[in-house]
Amino acid sequence: MLIREATADDWPRIWPFWHRVVAAGETYTWDPGTSEEDARALWMNPAKQVYAVEGDDGTVVASAYVTPNYAGPAAGIANAGFMVDPDRAGRGIGRLLAGHVLDEARKAGYRGMVFNAVVETNPAVKLWTSMGFTILGTVPEAFDHPRHGRVGLHIMYKALLP
Ligand SMILES: CC(C)(COP(=O)(O)OP(=O)(O)OC[C@H]1O[C@@H](n2cnc3c(N)ncnc32)[C@H](O)[C@@H]1OP(=O)(O)O)[C@@H](O)C(=O)NCCC(=O)NCCS
Numbered sequence: 001m002l003i004r005e006a007t008a009d010d011w012p013r014i015w016p017f018w019h020r021v022v023a024a025g026e027t028y029t030w031d032p033g034t035s036e037e038d039a040r041a042l043w044m045n046p047a048k049q050v051y052a053v054e055g056d057d058g059t060v061v062a063s064a065y066v067t068p069n070y071a072g073p074a075a076g077i078a079n080a081g082f083m084v085d086p087d088r089a090g091r092g093i094g095r096l097l098a099g100h101v102l103d104e105a106r107k108a109g110y111r112g113m114v115f116n117a118v119v120e121t122n123p124a125v126k127l128w129t130s131m132g133f134t135i136l137g138t139v140p141e142a143f144d145h146p147r148h149g150r151v152g153l154h155i156m157y158k159a160l161l162p
Pocket residue numbers: 021027082083084085088089090091092093094095096115117118119122123124126127
């Protein structure tokens with residue numbers, strides 16, 4: 001498994017699982033019908049530091065980004081997004097990638113990381129909590145989940161400076 005910076009050439013290999021995850025409408029607040037062009041603008045945005053995870057056979061199995069969550073005097077707080085190919089989920093890739101991204105964000109000088117909208121039914125909540133994130137608050141019934149109905153969105157935070 002290799003975690004490296006993503007290049008524009010990676011996008012066609014990220015898009016199939018990006019689309020699958022977002023179209024499912026269970027984890028992200030993006031429109032499930034987001035077009036490929038709009039998705040690329042969102043994920044591969046030049047303001048973001050984007051990572052790709054290569055499996056042993058060279059395929060891209062996951063991607064993540066880090067970007068300032070706020071501007072100006074609050075630009076030292078990062079935001080990040082994570083996506084693992086659903087066919088490869090539950091095998092430790094997300095935890096490995098998140099560890100790498102947290103290290104990189106720390107090295108880049110970010111003081112903390114915020115997730116703005118973690119769907120409360122997402123198994124990722126357990127992952128982030130186990131990595132030291134806390135739930136600062138929950139926007140109640142903000143997310144219309146296709147299976148669970150209206151569920152809350154957690155704002156999660158982790159300090160990065162020692
Ligand atoms: C969330 C996500 C990044 C996790 O990556 P992953 O490779 O599937 O997760 P891992 O195999 O590294 O598992 C890490 C932990 O997550 C939890 N977890 C992950 N998937 C789970 C599932 N389907 N059910 C229950 N727990 C799960 C477990 O607590 C696991 O803990 P462990 O390491 O003690 O076993 C990935 O599933 C994904 O991309 N999901 C869709 C997009 C998404 O939700 N992104 C995050 C938005 S906040």
